[in-house]
Amino acid sequence: MKKTVLIWLAIGLASFALLPWHMTDDGLLDFKWISDGVASTGLLSTLAGQWWLAPVGFALVGALIVQLAVSEPVSRARWTLGIAGAGLAAIALQGLIIVRAGPRVLESLFAGEMVTAGQPGMGAGAGLCALALLFAATISVSQSGKGQGDAFVISTIGLIVALVAIFVFFPVVHILVRAFEVDGGYSLSEFFPRFFSSDIWGLGCLYGQRSCGVGINSLFLAIMTGAGTTLLGLSFALIFTRTDFRAKKLLRVLTVLPIITPPFVIGLALILLFGRAGTVTEFFADLFGWEQTRWLYGFWGIYFAQLLSFTPIAFLVLIGVVQGVSPSMEEASQTLDADRWQTFRYVSLPLMRPGLANAFLLGFIESLADFGNPLVLGSGYNVLSTDIYFAIVGAVADPAKAAILAIALLTLTLSAFMAQRIWLGKKSYATITGKADSGQNAALNPVLKWVCYGTALPWAALTVIVYSMIIFGSFVKLWGYDHSFTWDHYIRAFGIDFTSGRLSGVAWDSYFTTLTISSVAAPLTALVGLSTAYLLVRQKFVGKDAFEFSTMLSFAIPGTVIGVSYIMAFNFPPIELTGTSIILIIVFVFRNMPVGVRGGIAAMSQLDKSLDEASITLGANSFTTVRRVILPLMGPAILAALTYSFVRAITSVSAVIFLVSAKHNMATSFIVGRVENGEFGLAIAYSAVLIITMLAAILLLQLLVGTRRLRRSDRVQQVAKVA
Amino acid sequence: MKRLGLISAAAMFASGAAMADELSVVCSAEQDWCDLMVAAFEAENPDIDVLMVRKSTGETLAQVRAEAGNPKIDVWWGGTGDPHLIAAEEGLSQSSDVDTSELLGWAQNMAQISDGRTVGIYAGALGIAYNADILSEKGIAPPECWGDLEDPRFVGEIQVANPNSSGTAYTELATFVQLFGEDEAMTKLAAVGQNVNSYTKSGSAPSKAAARGETGVSIGFMHDMVKLASQGFPLKIVAPCEGTGYEVGAVSIIEGARNFEGAKKWVEFSLRADIQSRAPEVGAFQVPSNSNAQVAPESPDLASIKLIDYDFATYGSSETRERLLARWDAEVGDPNPEQ
Incomplete structure (x- = not known):
């Protein structure tokens, strides 16, 4: 366990020192950020004057020293937890306070040229540092004896809570506070009459x-x-x-x-x-x-x-x-x-x-x-x-x-x-x-x-x-x-110019974008959804009901609200995602995850706990139990989650319509435009192609995931023929 | 636009390889028209890579508002003028300082009332459409005037959008007010309302329903009706005898645009006569704003239609809008005949 914390802290320190803390204009994999002469990694930025990043580095080093120097396990865990928690808070606060245009609040405290210059959104370095500190904290929680001392379970809870907080609560709060807005201020007294109105x-x-x-x-x-x-x-x-x-x-x-x-x-x-x-x-x-x-x-x-x-x-x-x-x-x-x-x-x-x-x-x-x-x-x-x-x-x-x-x-x-x-x-x-x-x-x-x-x-x-x-x-x-009869609609949408080899159809762009984004989103959705289900069914922890409801939240809010709230929340630092494909993937993952959760809960309620217990008794940890015992029995639920999140990503409209950009246009937004324009033929031809694509994908998934074998013979009892 | 390279993990994180110059355009006109504009613009300006996405005016305005301060859009082209005027009023768009001398009066007017923040690119008159098959089957004489729509012979046959959600229907409401005066307009709209089978959310829905025979008569913009009729639907178009109002489609540069130079080029490009003359190629039958542009023969001839002197400054302001809509809700309302 101590080793795991050390590994995570090392990853955190490495990314603080070596990866760009902020988003770079040309992306992480375009290695321009190394050579363009601008201080980009957390460490270099700190030295270059962005002093507010320093606490993050101190937290990582501090936690590392505690891990190596303190020998008594419980106090070591508590110290690490405290330091990692403080580091996380530092990341969140600096991000929320200092945006592109400089500090938002506490201007007197955050004075100076570097501060008023502001900073762009967080990038890979910030993300990995946060993750490292989060895991250092959750593993320490388990080491200090809470939560049955199971590091895997607590880390998963911590990660999902953090993700839901960032990608569900944070944006949704942006729009819900509008309900209380009155002439630039906020008021509760105006809210109730409007909420309970007969409209x-x-x-x-x-x-x-x-x-x-x-x-x-x-x-x-x-x-x-x-x-x-x-x-x-x-x-x-x-x-x-x-x-x-x-x-x-x-x-x-x-x-x-x-x-x-x-x-x-x-x-x-x-x-x-x-x-x-x-x-x-x-x-x-x-x-x-x-x-x-x-x-x-x-x-x-x-x-x-x-x-x-x-x-x-x-x-x-x-x-x-x-x-x-x-x-x-x-x-x-x-x-x-x-x-x-x-x-x-x-x-x-x-x-x-x-x-x-x-x-x-x-x-x-x-x-x-x-x-x-x-x-x-x-x-x-x-x-x-x-x-x-x-x-x-x-x-x-x-x-x-x-x-x-x-x-x-x-x-x-x-x-x-x-x-x-x-x-x-x-x-x-x-x-x-x-x-x-x-x-x-x-x-x-x-x-x-x-x-x-x-x-x-x-x-x-x-x-x-x-x-x-x-x-x-x-x-x-x-x-x-x-x-x-005509082939026109298909030719317009999916025409290929064979002489030049160009894809001349109008639908190709959005078709490939849609498939790419959905294929990335589907496994992530299934993973997040089913892990959440596992926690809800198999683990006991404080605030479980609130946790369960919060995972349903993004599904219950209409897509339009999610779409607008995502723009409001993620158009500015600390997390700047609008106009990218990442925002589409994220919105799909967190919007469709409840289906994975529901399906997973339903399927997992049926798996007897003695199976887990047997596995644990035989010395396996929770992670092994999940991998070797629960997952194989979850075939249908995994298939349902994968299938559903894949097709929902392709067919959803209302959330997407605000988030699509010229580079990343989605099939549905394209189809809606055609329907609005009265071009039903083209819209339907495109839909038909999407339907066939999805059917093929589902069959493929079914083959890959396979069916669950319960070692039961023929499923239905043959009814004796009555003469 | 047509760059269709393999979308790899690299592309997921990279925000595009070192492109020459990117111009981000939101287009609120018909998709084909948007595509045509982008292709023509890129052909003339090979150093500018246009990133275009089509969104309706309401969606675009909501996005521009949410992104205020750090916009991802440079130019907003097409779509009815009211939301463009609202964006100008709220300081969400900026003046482009382009030369508007070649433009027709209503297009220049748009630039004047918005301090140059938005410029008119096309106009479309409001009209009545009816499904000839349905009306002859039922033996109903076609309408010729707004006043005819009050006649009980159209009971349950008229479809029109709800002005609370649709800019088209708001134009109709404002047209009635300018034609008949506010009080009489409400009385007349309420009388028409007796015949309305449903108030749709979207402004283009009624004419589509009329085209398919789901309703007998619709109110909407004539160029949409022309397009449906040219596709083969039995739709007949009427320019009301009392006169009618119109919309002006507009183009705006968003405040804080990252590529202002490119955006300005786009605005100048879209106001040129030779570019505007190409709209009918893709079935866009709006009347172009450049006085030298060619008007398609199918386009509703604005000269032969009795157009009112539509007061965009007054009826485009939020204050008038809220007052008229409140009166509409109280005196005309949505009777929900289906329940």
């Missing part, structure tokens, strides 16, 4: 007045969507694991399609099918002589589109959980003379609770934060996410209103989160244990089976229709009017 929480629609508040609209929609997607997702999961349905492979593809569909496309397809002049509408109007109505625009349209879009998320969470329910329990139930319905109702279903709760929570939050569907189909049904967007970019920009609505949205999320915690309670849902477990899952009882078929299959049929329409739309001249 947000009005129940007018119940009394037959004009409309309810946006908060109530959002809440109602989110509950309906959460419940609907959870039920549909469960039906699918049951069909997959508990029946002998023939076309499972096809269904599997169908359940993946909606999440890999770029925004606006589903809404557009629905309009063409069910709008007032839609194909299906006209067919029924001709058949029955009905009036062609605009029913699709409003609550039902959004609900319909959200069911189509978000059921797969519920399915992804539930499939792992439903698979994981131990057959032994179901067999035990049947041995005790329960019939198949009773087994399902009293054994399997309760064991699926964590999955159901997490699926509902995700559906609920997704619905609240959904932006594309309400925008296309919302009409008079206002919801928080679109209102926030237009409070920021509308004809009258009102950041205070946006912040207040964002707080309303967070309140809803927090309530859902609490409700979920209460419902799950403190029961154990572990069903995958180290014990021999070779039974077969009970098949569904016939009624339930047909209920599942009855709910899931119409959904599947609709998905097939919607996607055939999309493919069709990309090959015709003018979708809905001129249905003559």
